[in-house]
Amino acid sequence: MRAAPGPIRLVNLTLGYDRRPAVHHLEGEIAPGATLAVCGPNGAGKSTLLKALAGLLPPLGGRIERPDATARDIAYLPQLLEVDRSFPINVRDFVAMGAMRRIGLFGRLDAAERARTGEALERVGLSGMEDRPIDTLSGGQMQRVLFARLIVQDQRVILLDEPFGAIDEATTQDLLGLIAHWRGEGRTIVAVLHELDLARRAFPETLLLARERIAWGETRGALCAENLARARAMSEAFDRQARECLRDEEAEHAH
Numbered sequence: 049m050r051a052a053p054g055p056i057r058l059v060n061l062t063l064g065y066d067r068r069p070a071v072h073h074l075e076g077e078i079a080p081g082a083t084l085a086v087c088g089p090n091g092a093g094k095s096t097l098l099k100a101l102a103g104l105l106p107p108l109g110g111r112i113e114r115p116d117a118t119a120r121d122i123a124y125l126p127q128l129l130e131v132d133r134s135f136p137i138n139v140r141d142f143v144a145m146g147a148m149r150r151i152g153l154f155g156r157l158d159a160a161e162r163a164r165t166g167e168a169l170e171r172v173g174l175s176g177m178e179d180r181p182i183d184t185l186s187g188g189q190m191q192r193v194l195f196a197r198l199i200v201q202d203q204r205v206i207l208l209d210e211p212f213g214a215i216d217e218a219t220t221q222d223l224l225g226l227i228a229h230w231r232g233e234g235r236t237i238v239a240v241l242h243e244l245d246l247a248r249r250a251f252p253e254t255l256l257l258a259r260e261r262i263a264w265g266e267t268r269g270a271l272c273a274e275n276l277a278r279a280r281a282m283s284e285a286f287d288r289q290a291r292e293c294l295r296d297e298e299a300e301h302a303h
């Protein structure tokens with residue numbers, strides 16, 4: 049693992065698609081070693097923020113400052129649904145792709161890298177499944193495979209989009225154990241979570257997002273009833289406004 053990066057700073061950050069903002073004027077700082085949950089209603093902009101942190105979505109306004117790390121120093125776990133599992137590859141080769149940054153796109157895995165892949169699979173409880181094509185795995189098994197690839201990637205900053213979305217309790221517990229281990233190693237972890245109880249249990253810090261920052265701080269305080277009600281109201285107001293904008297546009301087209 050490389051030296052600890054400095055904080056990641058969000059400066060007046062506005063994100064969106066086709067010039068339509070989805071997240072507005074976000075300010076904040078993710079300290080090195082933080083374990084941050086990002087929570088909020090559906091459509092609040094959580095995945096959008098994670099994509100921007102991963103360097104996959106350029107800001108519409110403001111900036112993300114990460115002086116000591118480029119997007120390539122960040123490991124990103126997309127939502128399970130976004131992973132193309134039709135690609136014909138077995139578990140071993142898929143997990144070994146985590147080493148690409150060290151060995152290059154067409155580099156050969158040396159004995160150390162092969163051992164690293166084997167250890168990662170053991171850590172997530174999938175030893176013995178190395179030869180299984182990934183399209184034959186259950187959702188929970190695939191999520192374990194994705195975590196094994198993150199272990200092999202060995203980055204200081206790890207971004208997780210709904211890592212516990214569609215998986216059973218045993219897998220959730222195992223993956224929470226892995227996150228606690230990473231936390232102990234001083235890695236920075238940012239996870240989009242739908243389950244507020246999981247945030248309260250395992251994430252000391254939370255950003256509550258509803259298109260803009262509702263709260264950012266110690267998890268219990270950030271997720272208090274008052275903030276959650278404000279987040280819901282903000283998000284409903286935004287959706288109403290968006291629908292009205294859309295109607296205006298439709299009316300303009302009609303003329």
Ligand SMILES: Nc1ncnc2c1ncn2[C@@H]1O[C@H](COP(=O)(O)OP(=O)(O)OP(=O)(O)O)[C@@H](O)[C@H]1O
Pocket residue numbers: 065070088089090091092093094095096097
């Ligand atoms: N590729 C895209 N193109 C256009 N609009 C998008 C795209 N992805 C997301 N959006 C819009 O951006 C807004 C924020 O979406 P985002 O997926 O970031 O929210 P979220 O908080 O992660 O939601 P959920 O909890 O439902 O996954 C939504 O209005 C969504 O429709």
